[in-house]
Amino acid sequence: MVTITGVEHGSSAERHGIKPGDILISINGHDIRDVLDYRFRLTEKKITLKIHRGSELFDVTIKKDEYSDIGLEFETYLMDCKQSCRNKCMFCFIDQLPKGLRDTLYFKDDDSRLSFLMGNYITLTNLSEEDVDRIVEMKTSPINISVHTTNPELRVQMMKNKNAGKVLSYMQRFADAGIELNCQIVLCKGINDGDELMRSMRDLVKLTPHLLGVSIVPAGITDHRDGLEKIELFTPEESAAVIDMVDGVAEECLDKYDSRLFFCSDEFYLRAGREIPDEDYYEGYPQLENGVGMIRSLQTEFDDELEYLSDYDLDKPRNVSIATGYAAYDFIKSLADTLMQKVPTLKCSVYKIRNDFFGKNITVAGLVTGRDLYSQLQTCELGERLLIPSVMLRSEGDIFLDDMSIDELSERLGIPITPTDSNGTDFVSKILY
Numbered sequence: 133m134v135t136i137t138g139v140e141h142g143s144s145a146e147r148h149g150i151k152p153g154d155i156l157i158s159i160n161g162h163d164i165r166d167v168l169d170y171r172f173r174l175t176e177k178k179i180t181l182k183i184h185r186g187s188e189l190f191d192v193t194i195k196k197d198e199y200s201d202i203g204l205e206f207e208t209y210l211m212d213c214k215q216s217c218r219n220k221c222m223f224c225f226i227d228q229l230p231k232g233l234r235d236t237l238y239f240k241d242d243d244s245r246l247s248f249l250m251g252n253y254i255t256l257t258n259l260s261e262e263d264v265d266r267i268v269e270m271k272t273s274p275i276n277i278s279v280h281t282t283n284p285e286l287r288v289q290m291m292k293n294k295n296a297g298k299v300l301s302y303m304q305r306f307a308d309a310g311i312e313l314n315c316q317i318v319l320c321k322g323i324n325d326g327d328e329l330m331r332s333m334r335d336l337v338k339l340t341p342h343l344l345g346v347s348i349v350p351a352g353i354t355d356h357r358d359g360l361e362k363i364e365l366f367t368p369e370e371s372a373a374v375i376d377m378v379d380g381v382a383e384e385c386l387d388k389y390d391s392r393l394f395f396c397s398d399e400f401y402l403r404a405g406r407e408i409p410d411e412d413y414y415e416g417y418p419q420l421e422n423g424v425g426m427i428r429s430l431q432t433e434f435d436d437e438l439e440y441l442s443d444y445d446l447d448k449p450r451n452v453s454i455a456t457g458y459a460a461y462d463f464i465k466s467l468a469d470t471l472m473q474k475v476p477t478l479k480c481s482v483y484k485i486r487n488d489f490f491g492k493n494i495t496v497a498g499l500v501t502g503r504d505l506y507s508q509l510q511t512c513e514l515g516e517r518l519l520i521p522s523v524m525l526r527s528e529g530d531i532f533l534d535d536m537s538i539d540e541l542s543e544r545l546g547i548p549i550t551p552t553d554s555n556g557t558d559f560v561s562k563i564l565y
Contacts, residue, residue: 133157133184134164134211136204143203148192150204155184166212168245172270175199210245215258217242220292221280222361223320223351230356230489234535251421253278253316255291256299264302267311274312274344277303281317281324282335290324307342315346316422321364325374333381333394340389345415347422348378349397352499355491365493371404391415397423399496402459423496426554427463433556434467438474444564446475451515452563453481455505457497467556471563480563483512489534498523502536506544514547519562522551 136154139146156164159173159181173179179202181192194202217240220227226240242258253276259267267275281287284297306313315336319325324332329348336346350366357363366374375396382392392415401408411432414425456464461484468480485508487494489501498521505520524532529551531537542549552562 134166134170134206137207138205140203140205143201144194144196145203148194150181150183150192151185152205153185156204157182157184157189164211166245167206167210168266168270168272170211174202214239214241215245216240217255218257218293219255219296221255222290222292222323223318223363225352225354227360228352228354228356228490230354233533237533247276251276253314255293255296256302257291257293257295259299259302264305268305268309271309271311273310274314275306276314277316279303279315279317279332279336279346281328282332283324283328286324286328290320303339307339310342312342312344313339314344314418317346317348318351319348319366319374320351321366321370323363325370329374329377330381333378337381337385337389337393340385340393343393345391345418346394347397347419347424348374348394348400349422349424350399350403352496353491353493355493366400366403368404371400372406375400375404375406395419395424398425398427399423399459401427427460430554430556430559431463431467434470434559435556437557437560438470441474441560441564444475444561446564447477449477450475450564451479452517452519453483453509453512453514454519454563455483455485455500455509456521457495457500458484458486459495460497467559468563471560475564478563479515481513481515483509485509497521499533500524501534502532502538502541503534505532506536506541509545514545516547518542518545518547518549519552520549522553525551 133155136150136152136156138152139150158164159170159179160176162169162173164170164173175198177198178193178195181194183190183192196202219242224240226238229237241252242254247254255278280290282300284300287296287300288294303313317324317329317332319329333346336343351363353363353365378394378396382394385391385393395414398408408427411428414428417425417429420426420429454464454468461482465482468482472478472480485500485504486492487500488504490499522529525538538549538551550562552558
């Protein structure tokens with residue numbers, strides 16, 4: 133049961149006398165615990181809500197369209213607390229954060245509801261048999277799963293959770309129920325790579341046709357690993373070997389299932405010094421959020437936007453700068469150089485930011501902090517505006533990971549700062565604004 137905190141004015145719920153403070157116990161006889169129960173049971177055209185108000189217990193019956201809302205509001209989006217992670221993964225990035233950051237950054241969620249609703253990845257270790265049955269009944273699809281290895285004993289070792297191995301069986305239950313699965317493997321050198329990676333790919337491919345895809349990404353290693361197990365970075369040669377192994381299995385899958393299914397993240401290509409594959413390789417970018425194909429997608433969108441340069445005022449002089457991480461610097465610099473060749477009135481300087489906050493091994497733009505931007509850009513020629521990737525900021529678009537606000541950085545540097553989304557159209561339009 134959940135407490136109703138608000139009722140939308142003019143809604144079906146208001147017309148039927150439901151009030152803030154009422155407690156929703158069930159819909160059509162099914163208990164309501166959280167947002168998944170609520171949304172699933174709400175799809176019926178005729179619903180009977182059991183309401184508790186003070187000492188009263190009564191039913192409210194509402195007729196409605198199949199997917200229309202009835203106007204109830206609850207204290208939280210989940211109508212419940214977030215479920216925290218029960219694991220102690222050897223590669224967990226949150227365990228590698230420095231002290232003194234805002235509390236929300238240290239919270240590890242492992243919530244199956246957020247997997248369906250927000251695309252978060254889960255390890256399955258938080259799921260009870262009841263949870264699994266509910267997912268199967270509701271067919272909450274797709275489910276995003278952090279697999280890491282299909283070797284039960286190794287998974288227990290990597291995740292420091294005695295149940296981490298046996299819950300792997302849930303994936304087959306989901307697939308048997310027709311639920312689609314997105315999977316992720318965080319690769320740790322000398323631990324779940326090599327033969328173990330091959331085993332994991334061979335096991336996961338058995339989930340087809342309900343396996344949507346698997347991303348293989350290298351573990352992020354910060355300078356704040358005191359007391360944690362040692363994990364080494366992949367060398368360029370080792371990164372190339374990972375790509376070759378994954379591509380070998382992916383080509384087999386392409387022949388058999390008409391999809392590669394397995395994709396290495398862009399970071400492996402950058403470490404290996406390999407050229408990023410073409411757009412067709414990524415099959416519509418199913419693993420884009422895991423950093424798979426982001427560079428190719430940005431390049432393609434950038435090239436497309438160049439066809440519309442006549443829509444901009446190309447006679448207007450512009451002097452802008454861009455800050456990015458080490459990993460993407462050469463690529464972003466090449467885009468800026470191309471754009472300057474097309475627009476002679478444009479001057480665009482690109483600066484690569486060393487990650488002193490998390491450590492030199494962290495090279496992605498999304499983990500660059502405000503203080504590193506300030507310390508390394510304060511003496512640079514920044515032009516009229518500074519552009520930064522929006523992934524440097526939290527979802528609200530206002531705060532860096534170190535709690536510096538974008539307004540504070542702008543004031544310190546004495547220049548307007550413009551976040552850009554991770555697509556080529558926004559990149560061009562923000563530069564030529």
